[in-house]
Amino acid sequence: MLNDTDLLEELHAGMCERAATIDAPAGLPASARLIARRRTATRAATAGVPMLAAAGVATVLAVGGGSGHGGASVQAGSGAQASAPQALSGDAEDTAYIVRRVSANLDHAGQTEVVERVSAGGNGNPGSDSTNPVWSYTDPQTGDYYSSSQLISSNGTDVYEQYIVGAPDGNQMSYQSTNLDPVQREYAVQTSVGPVDSDNPAADAEQIKSELASGKATQDGTATIDGQSTIKLTLPNEAGYTDTLYVNSQTYEPVESTGEMVINPNGGADGTNTVSEKWLPATAANIVNAKLAQLPSGFNEVSQSQLEKDNPAGR
Amino acid sequence: MRLARGRQSEFERFAAVQAEGLVKLAFIVCGDRERAQDAAQEALIRVYQRWSRIDDPLAYARRTAVNATREDWRREQRTDRTNAAIEALISRQESDHPQERLLQRDALMAALDALPHAQRAVIVLRYGLQLSEAETATTLDIPIGTVKSRVTRGLARLREVLGAELFLTTTETTAC
Numbered sequence: 001m002l003n004d005t006d007l008l009e010e011l012h013a014g015m016c017e018r019a020a021t022i023d024a025p026a027g028l029p030a031s032a033r034l035i036a037r038r039r040t041a042t043r044a045a046t047a048g049v050p051m052l053a054a055a056g057v058a059t060v061l062a063v064g065g066g067s068g069h070g071g072a073s074v075q076a077g078s079g080a081q082a083s084a085p086q087a088l089s090g091d092a093e094d095t096a097y098i099v100r101r102v103s104a105n106l107d108h109a110g111q112t113e114v115v116e117r118v119s120a121g122g123n124g125n126p127g128s129d130s131t132n133p134v135w136s137y138t139d140p141q142t143g144d145y146y147s148s149s150q151l152i153s154s155n156g157t158d159v160y161e162q163y164i165v166g167a168p169d170g171n172q173m174s175y176q177s178t179n180l181d182p183v184q185r186e187y188a189v190q191t192s193v194g195p196v197d198s199d200n201p202a203a204d205a206e207q208i209k210s211e212l213a214s215g216k217a218t219q220d221g222t223a224t225i226d227g228q229s230t231i232k233l234t235l236p237n238e239a240g241y242t243d244t245l246y247v248n249s250q251t252y253e254p255v256e257s258t259g260e261m262v263i264n265p266n267g268g269a270d271g272t273n274t275v276s277e278k279w280l281p282a283t284a285a286n287i288v289n290a291k292l293a294q295l296p297s298g299f300n301e302v303s304q305s306q307l308e309k310d311n312p313a314g315r
Numbered sequence: 316m317r318l319a320r321g322r323q324s325e326f327e328r329f330a331a332v333q334a335e336g337l338v339k340l341a342f343i344v345c346g347d348r349e350r351a352q353d354a355a356q357e358a359l360i361r362v363y364q365r366w367s368r369i370d371d372p373l374a375y376a377r378r379t380a381v382n383a384t385r386e387d388w389r390r391e392q393r394t395d396r397t398n399a400a401i402e403a404l405i406s407r408q409e410s411d412h413p414q415e416r417l418l419q420r421d422a423l424m425a426a427l428d429a430l431p432h433a434q435r436a437v438i439v440l441r442y443g444l445q446l447s448e449a450e451t452a453t454t455l456d457i458p459i460g461t462v463k464s465r466v467t468r469g470l471a472r473l474r475e476v477l478g479a480e481l482f483l484t485t486t487e488t489t490a491c
Contacts, residue, residue: 007423007470008442014424015443018346019339025352028338029330032359123331273331 027130027159030119030151034132034162095219098231099212101252102245106209112140113279114286121273122154128271129154135290137282143168146290158182160311163292169193178292180299181311187295188304211235211243222249230255254279326366330359333373337380343439345384346428354383374454377444381436381455426476434469437462 114137122128136147145166153159161180166173172193180187211217212235220232223246230246246256262270280286302310337358342351358379362372369375427435440451441462448466452459 004470007473010420010423011427011438011442011473012445014420014427015343015439017420018343018424019443022338022342022348022351024334024338024355028334028352028356029327029359032330032356033326033363035356036360036363119327121331123335125335271331273327 023125024123024128026122026128026154027132027151030130030132031160034149034151034160095217095233098219098233098247098252099217102233102247102254103209103212105251105253106212112282113137114282114290116278116280116286116289119273122271124269124271127154137287137290145173146287148290148292165291178295179304179307180296181307182296184307184310185296185299186302186307186310187299188302188307190304212245217245220244225256228255326363329362329372333376334359337376340377340439340444341380341384343443344381344432344435346424347384350384354380357383371453374450377440377454378456381440385432422477423473426473429476430469430472434465434472437465438469441466 114135116133116135118131118133120129120131122130131152132149133152134147134149136145138145145164147162147164149162150158151160159182161182163178163180164175165178166175168174174193175191177190178187179190212233214235217233217235220234223230223232225246229249231249233245233247235243235245245254247254262272334355337355338351341354341358342348345351345354358376361379362369362376365375366372427438430438436455437451440446440454441448446454448459448462452462455462
C-alpha cells in the first residue's frame with residue numbers, strides 16, 4: 001500500500017506536472033492593471049485609497065519640453081547621450097541644492113501636463129512581452145479627467161483599449177469608461193460615480209520628491225537630452241535597481257529619468273521590464289492622445305461581460 | 316517591510332515576477348486553464364487595488380487566487396473526472412499496462428480535484444508549493460490548527476477515494 005511518504009511525493013510530482021503545462025498569458029500584469037483602473041472608475045472600489053500613479057522604474061519626465069505624442073521610448077535612457085561623469089562646479093553641497101531645486105519644481109509640475117506612460121516587458125517566456133501605453137490629462141480649468149490605455153501584444157497586435165473620462169461631481173467624479181476590443185471589433189461602455197482618480201501627474205511628482213528626499217541621490221556627470229544640457233542624478237532603490245534622473249542644468253526642471261528591472265521568475269531567460277513616463281505640455285496635439293475622439297467605425301456595442309468573455313485581456 | 320517606491324512600478328515588478336506562479340497555483344487547485352488564468356488575474360487586480368494597504372502582497376495574491384478558483388466550481392465535473400480517472404486506472408491495470416505509476420498519479424490528481432476546495436487549497440499550498448503550516452495559515456488567513464485538520468482530512472480523503480487496493484497493485488508494480 002502506498003505509504004504517506006509515497007503519497008506526498010506523488011502528490012507533489014503530480015502538482016508539478018500539472019503546473020508545468022500552463023504559463024501565464026502574455027500581458028497578464030498589464031491587463032490586470034488596466035482592469036484595476038477600470039474598476040476604480042466604474043465601481044469606486046478603492047475609495048479613500050490614494051492611487052499613486054508613481055514614477056516607474058524607468059521614468060522619463062519631460063516637464064515643459066518634450067516632443068509630444070508618439071515618441072515614447074521604452075528603452076531606458078534612450079534619449080540621453082551621456083558624457084563621462086564630470087565634476088560640477090561648486091562643492092558637495094551641490095547635490096543637496098539641486099535636490100531642493102528639483103523638489104521645488106515638482107511642487108507645481110504635473111498638475112497641468114499631459115502624462116504619457118509606457119510600460120513594456122515580460123517574464124522572459126517567449127511571447128510574454130506586452131506593451132501598455134497610457135495617456136492621461138486633467139483639465140486644470142474644469143477638473144475633467146481623461147485617460148487612454150492600450151494593451152499591445154508581443155506581435156504588435158492592439159488587443160485592448162480603454163478610455164476613461166471623468167467629470168467632477170461634488171466631492172467625487174462621474175466616470176465613463178469605454179472599453180474596446182480591436183480584434184473582435186466590439187466595445188462596451190460603463191458609467192459610475194467614484195473617487196477622484198489620482199492617476200495624475202501630481203502623484204508622480206510626490207513620489208519622485210519622496211525619492212529625492214531619501215538623501216541617497218548622487219550626481220553622476222552630465223548628459224545632453226533632446227538638446228538640453230542636464231545633470232544626471234542617480235537614485236538608488238531599495239528594490240535593488242537604480243533610477244537615473246536627469247534635470248535641466250539651468251532650471252533644475254526634471255527632464256528624464258531612466259532605469260529598468262530584470263526579472264527571472266522561471267529560471268530561464270531574463271525578462272526585462274521598462275517603464276517610461278513623460279510629462280508633456282498640454283498642447284492640443286498631446287491632449288488628444290488621452291481622449292477617444294470617436295468610436296472606430298464598424299464596432300458593435302456589447303455588454304461589458306460579453307466584451308470580457310470575448311477578450312481575455314478585458315476580463 | 317514595504318518598499319518606499321512608486322506604487323505602479325512596485326506592483327509591476329511584483330506582478331511580472333509572480334504572475335506565472337499564481338497561474339500555476341490556481342491551475343493546480345482547479346485544473347481548469349481558463350479559470351486559473353482568470354483567478355491569477357483577479358488576484359493581481361485586487362493586489363493592485365490594495366497595494367498600499369497589504370503587508371504581504373504574495374500571501375494576499377495567493378489567497379485571492381486560490382479563493383477565485385472556488386467560484387463556478389462544479390462538483391459534477393470533478394466527480395466525472397475522478398470516476399473517469401479511476402476507471403481508466405482499473406482498466407489499465409487489468410491490461411498490465413506499464414504506465415501504472417503515471418496512472419496512479421493521474422488518479423491521485425483527480426482525487427485531489429474532488430476534494431472540498433478548502434482542503435484542496437491547503438494541500439496544494441503545503442505539498443505543491445511546500446509552504447510550512449505557518450506559511451499556509453498566513454496565506455489563507457486561517458489558524459494553524461485549521462491547516463492541520465484540513466491536511467489530515469484531505470489526505471485521509473485521498474486514500475479513501477483512491478482505495479487501498481489500487482495503491483497496493485500499482486505501487487508494487489512500479490517499484491524499482
